[in-house]
Amino acid sequence: AEYKTIGDERPVGMCGSGLLDVVAQLRLAEVLNDKGRLGGPQVREADGDREYVIAPETEAGNGRAITVTQQDIRELQLAKGAIRCGIDTLLQDAGIAAGDLDEVTIAGAFGTYIDVQSAQVIGLLPQVPPDRVSQVGNAAGTGARLALISAAHRRQAQDLARRVRYIELARTPRFMRNFAAGMSF
Secondary structure (H helix, E strand, C coil): CCCCCHHHCCCCCCCHHHHHHHHHHHHHCCCECCCCCECCCCEEEECCEEEEEEECCCCCCCCCCEEEEHHHHHHHHHHHHHHHHHHHHHHHHHCCCHHHCCCEEEEHHHHHHCCHHHHHHCCCCCCCCHHHEEEEECHHHHHHHHHHHCHHHHHHHHHHHHHCCCCCHHHCCCHHHHHHHHCCC
8 A cells, every 4th residue: 555644754543534535545446345345355354353454563653553444434434424415415405416516615624635536436525527626624614704804794694594494314205315325435
């Protein structure tokens, strides 16, 4: 496995966006199937779990191998399933397909650092052209600051709040189907 670390230091762990990239690459290399199961000669058994070694003990900065376990993948699948369920349910409710979207905006700290292509490989984000995807960082914080310093922005936020419709995903008839479908890679 090839990897890149911050500051070219010896690896000691992996962040969430790094896990997403690893899972995307494992999927492309067919080490991970569409149901999220690790398999192949590169996968080993350890402590009753399957794992893929990214950096062996001899390369790691703390002497412990950097791995992605089957459990890590299952946890990512649950988060991915929930996010994708929300996306698909909203698209269905609006009666549009992902390809109809003019823009996909990803907010928040995690959204700032994810690789959009990796997110699309694993199905976290819908397949839309990369030029339609923007990563905006802390949109909630920025919006709050704008609303505090600008009456025009406050009015714009209030207008938007009146037009937004809340959908409780778990109560939609297609929730379980969308959630299950969202778990596949």
